[in-house]
Amino acid sequence: MKTKIRITGSFLLMIILIIVSAACSDDDSSGAKLSFSRSIYILPSNGSLEVELRASVAPETDLSIPVIIEGTAILDEDYEISANGFMIKAGETSATLTITPKNNLTANREIRLSINPVSGYTLGDKKIAIIPVEVKEHIMYTFKPVIYRLLSEIDIRIEVEGENSGSSFRATTDIVLPIEIDPSSTAILNEDFELENGITSVTIPKGSYYTRFKIKIKEGAEDYTGKNAILKLGTPVDNSELYYPGSFVSYNIKLDQLKFTDMLGKWKPVEIKDKDNYVYVGMPDEDWINSLPENNGANDYLEFVHQEDGTDKIIPYLTGDLKDFFCNPQGHTVVFDHIEKGIYNWIADEEYDAPYFTTSQVNRCFSKRKTELGNAFIGLDKIDDNNIIIYFHDFIPTDFFSSTFEEYGHYFDASFFGITYAFTRVVE
Missing domain, CATH: 2.60.40.2030 (CalX-beta domain)
Known part of the structure; x- marks a missing residue:
């Protein structure tokens, strides 16, 4: 029995030493660390x-x-x-x-x-x-082509996109992109055309993904029709390794000056092009479906003529709905007035310019049941040798768009609710 007590005492002593040692160790762990x-x-x-x-x-x-x-x-x-x-x-x-x-x-x-x-x-x-x-994302830069034709001035849009984040990418710092003129351009900078404020670069601001700038026909420029200006988008200088070019880093823009004599000939009405716009803006169906001026005779056409006395005329040969506007069979004198800028196509999400011509003594009501003779603007544009567009942006809604016109009152904008009418050349 005594032997067991001695063993137990030795064991207890060992435990005490371990506890004391542990206490000393704790004291060390509480030192400077x-x-x-x-x-x-x-x-x-x-x-x-x-x-x-x-x-x-x-x-x-x-x-x-x-x-x-x-x-x-x-x-x-x-x-x-x-x-x-x-x-x-x-x-x-x-x-x-x-x-x-x-x-x-x-x-x-x-x-x-x-x-x-x-x-x-x-x-x-x-x-x-x-x-x-974390890995940095590569960033694509590109022009956003909308208009390839310069009549007076247009906005050019530049966008960036993340390689992974796509269109949700937003710049974390200002991104400065150089703008250069390709030496193969036939138009001359600051002689035929100019960039707003003489810029040589554009900046996509922090928090955004795009920027815009204007290109214009140079005031007083002559003999520029048919020339082209080719813009090139350079890689940002800062952190250039992050950036790569997209599909459109070169932008070819044709300088143009549409004249009435460019469209001489006979033109057959084909279709109204912007019906999707009416749906998009919420125009009531009863305000345009089945009432638009699109019912024309099989042999209807307009003839654009330049007369010996120097006047330009549109002579109508019409039996259908377009007769409700071009109502004088002897013809309507046409005189260029101005370039209407920044007309917006909501479906295509793009702006365009249209040369506006004053057309004499048309029926401003564009109506079968009501006539109000007077001068009105029409927009003319030539797509190619066989296709033109007439923009009806100046009329008094009577047979169509009438309830929208009453709702909007003096806020009604015919260039917003207007008609884009396609014509094709009559080949004889």
Whole structure:
């Protein structure tokens, strides 16, 4: 029995020693320690990251702690770091390093930071920081072609798109894209045409994905008809490796000046082109379905003639609905007036310009049941040698669009609710 007591006493003594040792160990763990504030950080694809090192006890003098930089990410290629170590100032308990992404275009790379003990300090539980590097997205830049023909001035649109995010991409900084004139252009900059404010670059602002600028016929320019201006979109200078060209980095624009004599001949009505617009803007069916002026005779046509006295005329040979506008069988004198700019097609989501001509003594009511003779604007445009467009944008809605006209009152805009009428050449 005594032997058992001695064994038990020895065992108890061992336990006491272990407890005392553990207590001493706890005292050591409560000493001055260095530790990252986090074990895992993420370096964003853009912007910067601050990595913090903390000291459990503030040093009495400035404390320099070297950092070991490792990992699959490549310094000065994928990222930059503000220093090769931390400096905790006397009396303070933390310091930071700033890591900035650079050309971080390769996936699955990371930075590994670690520290060694320095005099007076041991390492805490977060002695290593792992920092995965987010990959920057490649960005496509492109013209957004809408109009290839310059009658007076047009807006040019430029867009950027993310390789992964697509059209939801938004610029994180201003993106400056150079604009150049291709030397193969036949039109001469600042002689035949000009870019607004003489720009040589455009900027897509931070938070956006597009920008616009204007190209214009140079005031006083002569003999420019038929020439072309070819615009080229350059790669941004800053971070050029991020960008790649889209489908349209070259934009060929024809300078034009439509004249009535370009359209001489006989033209047969084909169809009204913009019915989808009426649906889009919510025009009531009863305001246009079955009432548009599209019922024409099989042999109906308009003849565009230039007379010996120098006057231009549209002479109607009509039996159907277009007779309700071109009502004088002897013809209507036509005189160029101006270029109507920025007419909008809602379905195509595009603007266009139309040469407006004053047409004499037409029926401004465009109606079978009511006549009001007077001058009216019509827009004329030549698509090619065999096709033209007449824009009816100046009339008093009577047989069609009448309830919309009453609803909108003086806000009714016929260029908004107008008629785009296609004609084809009568070949004899």
